[in-house]
Amino acid sequence: MNTAFKDSLGKPTLKVGAFLVEFVSPGIGEICKVAGCDFATLDLEHTGFTFETAKSVAKYMHAADLPLIVRIPSREYHDISRALDVGADGVMLPMVSSIEEARHIVKSAKYFPEGMRGVAVGLAQDRFRSSPLPEAFRNNNRRTILALQIENTAGVEAADAIAALEGVDILWVGHWDLSVSLGIPGQLDHPEFKRAIERVNMACRKHGKSMARVANSVEESI
Structure with missing residues (x-):
């Protein structure tokens, strides 16, 4: 499984993705690829998309060799694990406001020994390939991308x-x-908004993580 995108996170290079909220035809993976995207995000929080949609879009993206991050509607364990089980390369979690919530997310998304994710291997998340549990756990833990959304003042304080x-x-x-x-x-x-953004950016730089946001213009993205 290609981990090049995840391996590039935390490095000072611009990554560009598509945020999918409506158009998810079978060609969407190739469309994103030729448009120059490094990844795609599928939104289950503010759309009518379901986990079945996510499973299909994951296959479209994998055919184009692009990672898919699925934004789920909650921070609940069953939403985190299910998005990953249907083949997403990562999950985006809304309204993360504390280190306790962040720890819960990591434990929910990672297999033993890094977390408590329930065991379901050899399915979509493993590209339907069977392997010994230690190997499956190691591969999934390594490639799983976790994007935590900072969306309120508490999140900025905890960044x-x-x-x-x-x-x-x-x-x-x-x-x-x-x-x-x-x-x-x-x-x-x-x-005040710019100060909050800079505070999150400084936290990411300090700890070798990536900061992201939706850009409404080219100027906002650079």
Whole structure:
């Protein structure tokens, strides 16, 4: 399984992805690939997409050799493990506000000895290949990408501790919700919003993690 994208996380290079909220035809993987994407994210939080959708899109992306991150609607164990079981390379978790929540996420997503994820091997997450449990656990733990969304002031306060946690790969700023939490809805150029973004960015730099957000323009992405 290709881990090149995950291995590149935490390094000072720009990665570009597609955020899928509507269009998920079988050609979407190749479309994203030729458009220059490094990864794709499928949104199950604010759409009608289901885990069945995620399973299909994971196959489309894998055919194009692109990793798929699935944003799930909660931080519950069963949503985390199921998204990974149907073939997602990683999960994005909304509204992460504390180190305790971050630890729960890591334990839910990782197999023994790094976590408590329930055993279901040889299925979509293993590309339907069987292997001894220690090997399957090791491969899945290595390739699983965890993107935790910082979307409120509590998350910003906890950003340093969350970024320091082993197993966390990306701190993804939810810009609209964060601006609301700061009391400045939609004001992404407000100094307070910029200070919050910089605080998350500094935490990521300090601990060798990647920071991400949805960019509304080319200027926002660089």
